[in-house]
Amino acid sequence: MKATGIVRRIDDLGRVVVPKEIRKTLRIREGDPLEIFTDREGKIILKKYSPVGELGANAAILAESIARTLGCTVCITDLDQVVAASGAGSRELKGQYISEELEHMIQERKQRTAKIGEKHYVQAVQGMGEFCLETICPIISGGDVTGAVLLLEKEEKKNPELDEKMAQGAADFLGRQMG
Missing domain, CATH: 2.10.260.10 (Pemi-like Protein 1; Chain: D)
Structure with a gap:
């Protein structure tokens, strides 16, 4: 202390x-x-x-399952930091504070997918490296935004809809676990 x-x-x-x-x-x-x-x-x-942080082990298992299935980097955040991460570069991301831009985006309660260079692309965590595509889906529990599921891709995908659905399913699952 x-x-x-x-x-x-x-x-x-x-x-x-x-x-x-x-x-x-x-x-x-x-x-x-x-x-x-x-x-x-x-x-x-x-x-x-952190209600999301209370799900630590389950959030880590979920992140690892998605990362293996989709071959991307997965981060699960509360409103302050990355509480679970899996995939390429995840060691550097776990425990890092999220950016203010990401926090504002989560508070808007909208799911977004953006390519690097686009208006809605944000640097989720300082020093997170180069990801060319990101999907961000807020976690909502009991009507409150509690965090987000991020799927980060090193290569551009022709069909990012699967990432969007997977992030949405994971965020819904985590929100129900807290409710």
């Missing part, structure tokens, strides 16, 4: 303000759910809650 040197007092309602610098660094926004943990030494640990 890393000390910040910041001290806050608890107010009369039992609240503590998480400093703006920490919220910004950890991408914690107003309304974000936080998990609260305690240990035997009296420490209280706040962790940003």
Whole structure:
């Protein structure tokens, strides 16, 4: 655990303000759910809650199955980072923060397929390498956007509809697992 040197007092309602610098660094926004943990030494640990992250093992298995079936790179994200990845280059992607452009695209709740150079193509993760085609499908659970399924292709496909259907099916499956 890393000390910040910041001290806050608890107010009369039992609240503590998480400093703006920490919220910004950890991408914690107003309304974000936080998990609260305690240990035997009296420490209280706040962790940003990720419903997609709770599906960790299942999300990883699903990503691996799709990557093997389609021969592409698959990423499953929450609204902050890649929680599961499989396929070429996936080691570098897992755990990376998603770009603001991808986050905005996910929030729009629309599935998109785009080729590199097109208007809707986004760099999903900084340093993700060159993928010429990407399919992005938001994961929706209980009416809330919780993340996305990304299919990333190194080679252009003549018929990307299969990728779109696979991403849609995976996003639907994950959304139902959380609901």
